[in-house]
Amino acid sequence: MTTYALVRHPGAAYLDLKTFAHATGLSEELVRRLTALGLFEPVTDSDGELWFRAGELVAAARIRRLRAGLPLNYAAVGLVADLLDRIAELEAALRTRSRRSGD
Numbered sequence: 001m002t003t004y005a006l007v008r009h010p011g012a013a014y015l016d017l018k019t020f021a022h023a024t025g026l027s028e029e030l031v032r033r034l035t036a037l038g039l040f041e042p043v044t045d046s047d048g049e050l051w052f053r054a055g056e057l058v059a060a061a062r063i064r065r066l067r068a069g070l071p072l073n074y075a076a077v078g079l080v081a082d083l084l085d086r087i088a089e090l091e092a093a094l095r096t097r098s099r100r101s102g103d
Contacts, residue, residue: 015056024064
């Protein structure tokens with residue numbers, strides 16, 4: 001099989017939809033819904049199949065924790081996850097700035 005540098009090819013670092021759903025404890029349909037909401041960012045192969053990066057398992061665990069801990073719908077979980085990511089970025093920038101000013 002010929003592989004081209006500009007073509008993404010699912011490999012060991014990717015999970016197909018069924019494997020990803022099983023690993024996360026979510027149904028395939030729910031994974032599709034969450035993908036449509038932008039909570040997962042899979043790649044699509046030439047056959048239209050979804051492939052998820054192994055790192056998306058962390059996002060799935062976070063979604064499950066947020067749903068279990070807060071009475072939120074999945075769209076709201078996405079917003080909360082985005083806000084938590086932004087807070088983490090701001091805290092990291094603040095730590096970097098504090099280290100620089102301490103030099």
